[in-house]
Amino acid sequence: MTSWKCDNCGYQYDAKEPYEKCPSCGKECEFVDVTNYVPKMDRTGRECKCEICGTEVKVTNDGGGFLKCCEKLMVLK
Ligand SMILES: [Zn+2]
Numbered sequence: 001m002t003s004w005k006c007d008n009c010g011y012q013y014d015a016k017e018p019y020e021k022c023p024s025c026g027k028e029c030e031f032v033d034v035t036n037y038v039p040k041m042d043r044t045g046r047e048c049k050c051e052i053c054g055t056e057v058k059v060t061n062d063g064g065g066f067l068k069c070c071e072k073l074m075v076l077k
């Protein structure tokens with residue numbers, strides 16, 4: 001399952017594919033894949049890994065958002 005977030009109103013839901021229209025604001029919004037999104041502070045001291053190249057990073061100063069490597073989101077270990 002993938003988590004999607006409406007770029008417009010912030011509405012978030014789990015579905016295989018993003019909706020064409022946002023159920024919350026009713027517009028044809030941009031939906032952002034937030035499956036691996038981690039809010040600020042929840043990641044500090046933890047390690048993330050790139051599943052493509054195997055690079056591991058330890059998060060020392062978390063500003064929230066996504067960590068990317070090889071054009072993919074890194075996953076929390
Ligand atoms: Zn919306």
Ligand SMILES: [Zn+2]
Pocket residue numbers: 050051052053054055069070
């Ligand atoms: Zn990588």
